[in-house]
Amino acid sequence: MERTVFTNMVMIEDGKGDVLVQHRLKSWKGIAFPGGKVEAGESFIEAAVREVKEETGLRVSNLSLCGIKQFQIESNARYIVFLYRTCTYEGEIQSSEEGEVKWMPLTELKEAETVEDFEQMLEVFLNGDKSELYYTGNSGTVL
Template identity: 50%
Template sequence: MSKSEKAVFTNMCMVYDDNGRILVQDRLNPNWAGVTFPGGHVNKEESFSYSVIREVYEETGLTIKSPELCGIKQFQTMEDERYIVLLYKTKAFEGELQSSQEGNVFWVQRKDLFNYKLAKDFEKMLEIFESENISELYYHTEEETLQSKLL
C-alpha cells in the first residue's frame, strides 16, 4: 500500500496593518466567489513562501515580506487529490494597491468584515488566521456527508 497521494498546493495570505485594517479580495470566480484574502497556486518546484509572495503581488500589487505560516486548510477533490491551502499572514508590505482579474482588492476595518458577502467557509478560515490555538480546517466524509472540523 502506497503512502503517497496526489496533492494540489495553494496559499492564502492575510495582509493587515497596525490600524485594524485587513486587505480583502472580492473574488470573481463563481466556483468560490465572495470576499476572502488573496492567494493562489504553488508552482512546481516553487517554495511555499515565495509562492505566497508572488501570488499576493500578482493579485494586489503589494510586495509582502516575512509571511508567517499560521495554518492549513485541506480536503479531498473529486479527482481524489489532497487540496492543501497554506495560510499565511503578514503586516510587512510595500507597494501600491491594484486589483487584478481575480477580483477587486481593498482595505476594510476588521470589525466591518462581516458586512460583506464572504466566500464559502472563509469565516472558518478566519478563525485560523486569528487564533494561536487553531491551526487546521479539515474536511472529511462521515456517513456520506462532508464535514468540517477546526483543529
C-alpha cells in the same frame, strides 16, 4: 497514491485594524484574502509572495504560517491551503482579473459577503490555538 494540490492564502494587516481583501470573481466567489496555487519548483513562501503581487500589486515579506486548510477534491487528491499572515508590505494596491482589492476593517469581515467557509478559515488565521481546518464530507472542523 494520493495526488496533492498546494495553494496559499495571505492575510495582510495594515497595523490600524484593516486587512486587505479581494472580492473574488471566478469559481470561488465572494470576499477572501489573496492567494493561489504553488507552481512546480516554487517554495510555499515564494508562491504566496508571487500570488499576492500578481493579485494586489503589493510586495509582502515576513510571512508567518498560521495554519492550513485541507480537503479532498477527488477520491485520490488532497487540496492543501497554507494560511499566512503579515503586516509587512510595500507598494500600492491594484485590482486584477482575479477581483477587486481593498482595505476593510477586520471587524466588518463577519458581516461581509465572504467566500464559503471563510469564517472558519478566519478562526485559524486569528486564533493561535487553532491551526487546521479539515474537511470530512461536507463539514469542516477547526482543529
